Each structure stands twice: as C-alpha cells, then as structure tokens.
Amino acid sequence: MSDLSGIVKAYDIRGVVGEQLNADIVRDFGAAFALLIKPDSPSVVVGHDMRDSSPGLAAAFADGVTSQGLDVVSIGLASTDQLYFASGSLNMPGAMFTASHNPAQYNGIKLCRSGAAPVGQDSGLAEIRDTVEQGVPSFAGQPGKVTQRETLGDYASYLRELVDLSGNRPLKVVVDAGNGMGGHTVPKVFEGSTVEIVPMYFELDGSFPNHEANPLDPANLVDLQAKVRAVGADAGLAFDGDADRCFVVDERGEPVSPSAVTALVAVRELAKEPGGTIIHNLITSKAVPEIVAEHGGKPVRTRVGHSFIKEKMAETGAIFGGEHSAHYYFRDFWRADTGMLAALHVLAALGEQDGPLSELTVSYQRYAASGEINSTVRDQVASQIAVKDAFSGRNGVTVDELDGLTVELADGSWFNLRASNTEPLLRLNVEAADAAAVDALADEVLAIVRA
CATH class of the missing domain: 3.40.120.10 (Alpha-D-Glucose-1,6-Bisphosphate, subunit A, domain 3)
Structure with missing residues (x-):
C-alpha cells in the first residue's frame, strides 16, 4: 500500500x-x-x-x-x-x-x-x-x-454580465500574467471594454522565465510596479499561475492589500444585497469585519483554504468571501474563487468615480500588516507550542486555534502562525496600528519560531 x-x-x-x-x-x-x-x-x-x-x-x-x-x-x-x-x-x-x-x-x-x-x-x-x-x-x-x-468565450461573457464596465470612464491597466493562464483569459474578458490593457508576460510558459507566478511575493511585483509608473496607468493587476488569484497595485505602483480589496468588493456586494453575509478568513485584516458591519453586513470568520470558505458560504448563504491570499469567492459564481471577477469589481469602482485608486482604497486600509512571512522549521507543532506558551500568560491576551495559532494582544495587535497546507512551512501574519509595531511583534514571534 x-x-x-x-x-x-x-x-x-x-x-x-x-x-x-x-x-x-x-x-x-x-x-x-x-x-x-x-x-x-x-x-x-x-x-x-x-x-x-x-x-x-x-x-x-x-x-x-x-x-x-x-x-x-x-x-x-x-x-x-x-x-x-x-x-x-x-x-x-x-x-x-x-x-x-x-x-x-x-x-x-x-x-x-x-x-x-x-x-x-x-x-x-x-x-x-x-x-x-x-x-x-x-x-x-x-x-x-x-x-x-x-468555454473561454462563455466564461468571459458571464463575468461581463456580473460586472459591467461599459459605462465607466476609460482606464489604462497594466496586467502581469506571469506567463500563466492570465495570458489566456485576460484578452477575452476585456475584449471590447473601456479598459486599455498593457500586457506583460502573456506568453504561456510553465517554466516561468520572467519571475515566479506568485504575486504575494513582493519580488514578483517589481516589474509590474515599474511598468504602471512608466506608462502612467490607472492600476496594475498581477495574476498567479492558474489565474484564480489577482493582486492589485494602484497608480503609484503601491500594492493594495487583498484585505482592502475584500472590503471594497464586500461593500459593493452589500449595496446589492443589504444585510448579507460576508466571509473572511482569519488572516484578513480586522478592518474587513469592521467595514462589513459598518455597512450593515454580517461578517463571518473562517479558516484558510478554498474548500473551507466554500463550505462556510454554502452553510451561511454568504454573498461574498475573501482571503488575504487574494482569493475571492462569489455566490453568483457558484461560491467559487475568481480573481478575475474581483479585479472587475475594483476597476468598476475605480471607473465609476474620478479619483485615483490610491484615494479610493485608502479608507479600506486601516492598519499596518507584515504580509506573509515564511519559516522552514524542524518541528512545526513544537514551534507553535513554544509561541503559544510565550504569549498565552500575558495580561489581555486572547488565543484561539481555529486554524493554527491566532494571538490578539491587549493593544489590538494580533498575529496568526499556521502550517502551510501546500508546503513544509510555518506562515506568520502580523497586524498592528503602525509599521513599527508590526516589525516589533513579528521580530518577537520569529525569534521563538527560528530559535
């Protein structure tokens, strides 16, 4: 066997x-x-x-x-x-x-x-x-x-039915497909729209000759950021290899947090269905449930991973769900994840007003975050236990283990430490009021993890 x-x-x-x-x-x-x-x-x-x-x-x-x-x-x-x-x-x-x-x-x-x-x-x-x-x-x-x-034509038509860009102001958008499947889908989806696409690495090549097709790694956004600034684009989009995830940068080439995209799309979906349920995984910014509640929605927290998100969406009847890994799930898309549809929502929101993307998204980005920090360790379980022991006895600290270890400190800062579902790594995400507080907390956790 x-x-x-x-x-x-x-x-x-x-x-x-x-x-x-x-x-x-x-x-x-x-x-x-x-x-x-x-x-x-x-x-x-x-x-x-x-x-x-x-x-x-x-x-x-x-x-x-x-x-x-x-x-x-x-x-x-x-x-x-x-x-x-x-x-x-x-x-x-x-x-x-x-x-x-x-x-x-x-x-x-x-x-x-x-x-x-x-x-x-x-x-x-x-x-x-x-x-x-x-x-x-x-x-x-x-x-x-x-x-x-x-099915490509039908797929593109269906997405355009869900988000109509035809009445919006023209936009120039740089798209980095990373030699992945975005090079296959983007031309068809944006065909005939008011969006001018500036393509980067649209040639399908599974050897990834230009950079890894992982937009969550800042190193893989450098080319996109430079191109957005060079051509004076309104926004930039980066897709991963299979083009189900989409990462957004603004007109300055600055990354827009996937949590901010989650909040932006949630607000748009709640405008169509007031009081609806929005799913967010446990490493999204705490700004997401705050904003959902402020707009009359019901935020529901879940563990990381598409199967878990989809199951919770089916259970709750949620209209939308987002993950900090730039996966976005829509009830109107069979509760499946589609970064392309999220990108269309962002561009629709941008095209419906006159300001730049940086101004549009600033209200959705309330806290500083570390991004995902990966560590290779000999014993993932032992490392998590060591971190739990170091923090759990402190005043005002709360700990939960819905998915890995999530620790919230008395000042409202928090971190999650969890084993990857796909790679032999421990992943750390930290959020706090400002970058200095993020760095200090991340350094403290990593000193234990990497000891």
Whole structure:
C-alpha cells in the first residue's frame, strides 16, 4: 500500500512531477474520483494550465475517469476559475490540473463536485486517497468517451454580465500574467471594454522565465510596479499561475492589500444585497469585519483554504468571501474563487468615480500588516507550542486555534502562525496600528519560531 499523505493536501493534490506525481498515479486518481462522483454525475469536466506536464497528466486522469464508465468533457487550456465556470454552468464535477504558484517542477489537481462545490479532506479527498492507496477496483462495463468543448468565450461573457464596465470612464491597466493562464483569459474578458490593457508576460510558459507566478511575493511585483509608473496607468493587476488569484497595485505602483480589496468588493456586494453575509478568513485584516458591519453586513470568520470558505458560504448563504491570499469567492459564481471577477469589481469602482485608486482604497486600509512571512522549521507543532506558551500568560491576551495559532494582544495587535497546507512551512501574519509595531511583534514571534 503506497502512502499518499505527501501529495494529498487539505484541499487539493500537489507534488513534484516524476517523483510524486506521474501518469499512472494520476490515472488512479481519475478512476477514484469517478467512483466518488459516479452516483451523482455521468460526466467530468477537465481543464489544465500551461505547465509542460499538464496536458499529459490531464489525459491520464481522463483515462482513469473513462475506465470507470464515465464521460469526460475536456476544455483544454483554462484558468482555474474558468474550470469552475465550466463545472457550474455545465453542472458537472471538475478537475483542474495546476500547481498554481508553485515552481515549474510541481503539478497538482484541484477537484470539485457539480456546481463547483469543493472537494477537500472532509468532502471526498480522504476517500479518494484511501481508494488509490488500497487499489482502485476495475470496472467491467463500457468505458466512457472524451469530448472537447470550448468555454473561454462563455466564461468571459458571464463575468461581463456580473460586472459591467461599459459605462465607466476609460482606464489604462497594466496586467502581469506571469506567463500563466492570465495570458489566456485576460484578452477575452476585456475584449471590447473601456479598459486599455498593457500586457506583460502573456506568453504561456510553465517554466516561468520572467519571475515566479506568485504575486504575494513582493519580488514578483517589481516589474509590474515599474511598468504602471512608466506608462502612467490607472492600476496594475498581477495574476498567479492558474489565474484564480489577482493582486492589485494602484497608480503609484503601491500594492493594495487583498484585505482592502475584500472590503471594497464586500461593500459593493452589500449595496446589492443589504444585510448579507460576508466571509473572511482569519488572516484578513480586522478592518474587513469592521467595514462589513459598518455597512450593515454580517461578517463571518473562517479558516484558510478554498474548500473551507466554500463550505462556510454554502452553510451561511454568504454573498461574498475573501482571503488575504487574494482569493475571492462569489455566490453568483457558484461560491467559487475568481480573481478575475474581483479585479472587475475594483476597476468598476475605480471607473465609476474620478479619483485615483490610491484615494479610493485608502479608507479600506486601516492598519499596518507584515504580509506573509515564511519559516522552514524542524518541528512545526513544537514551534507553535513554544509561541503559544510565550504569549498565552500575558495580561489581555486572547488565543484561539481555529486554524493554527491566532494571538490578539491587549493593544489590538494580533498575529496568526499556521502550517502551510501546500508546503513544509510555518506562515506568520502580523497586524498592528503602525509599521513599527508590526516589525516589533513579528521580530518577537520569529525569534521563538527560528530559535
């Protein structure tokens, strides 16, 4: 029996191609997924990103699905949110082959049920892992068939129906696709709009020759920031490898916090549905629940990760949810995450008024934050316990362990320390009243973590 714990994560499958992932094991994952969803659906929709290994792995997965008698609808090259659109609009379970922002040697599978409903550890992934580890049973019936379907145009049209830019003032926007799937989707989404796109790194290349497709790393924003300033753009957008996350910079080239984007979009969604529920994960700025409440909404806090967010949205009927990692979830998009739709909201809000983006977003950015600080440690659990022991006895300190360790100090500053769901790292996020307080708290925590 093989042990797949190294690649079956909290809400997806991810590993190094040739070492942890190959066509044979992916074929078994396809067959196991087919067994999971067979009672509910006769077909599976499959898409893949631009990594060299993605087409072959997607084909192997399709072989596994069809070996169990189910059909496959292949949409070929797609962003992850394009796959979610296909799953939602076609009402089929889906599989997306991507390793998102991970380096070129990685690949993975994001799975969903019909209507883009999540498949995580508690909603099918553990069962899939068990089936593969124990050996997928053979199927004696007729194998399924694979058909091709184009969905990019329908995906773009649907997004434009949700956010209409046609009546807004013209905008110049630099987009850094990072050689990822944004180069595939952005031209179609903005086709015929009032937005002039200045493209950067739109060539699909899974080796990421210009920089990693991870916009949360400040080093990967440098080119975008310089270009925004050089061309006098109104804003800049940076997408990750599978283009489900979007990071925003203003006209000065300064980053707009994903928490600020969450708050901005929440306010727009609450204007359409007063009193609605907004989901925010536990590492978003505390400004998000404050602003949601101020606008008559109900903020609900949840743990990090798309499967957890989607489950909480379904449970509460939430209209929108945001994560500090720049994932944004919309009830109108089958509760799935789409950075593209969030970007459209930001540009719509900008285009509906005359001021610059920096003025528009300043009211949504109330506190200073560290951003994500990663540490590689020998024992993640021991490190978290050491930090908890150091802080929990102090006056006015509150501690919770909804996801990792969250500590709030008496002065209102707070931090979260949690193990990554996809990499062998501890991730630290700190927020406080100003940058000096953030640095001091981060240094204190990191001294314990890295001791």
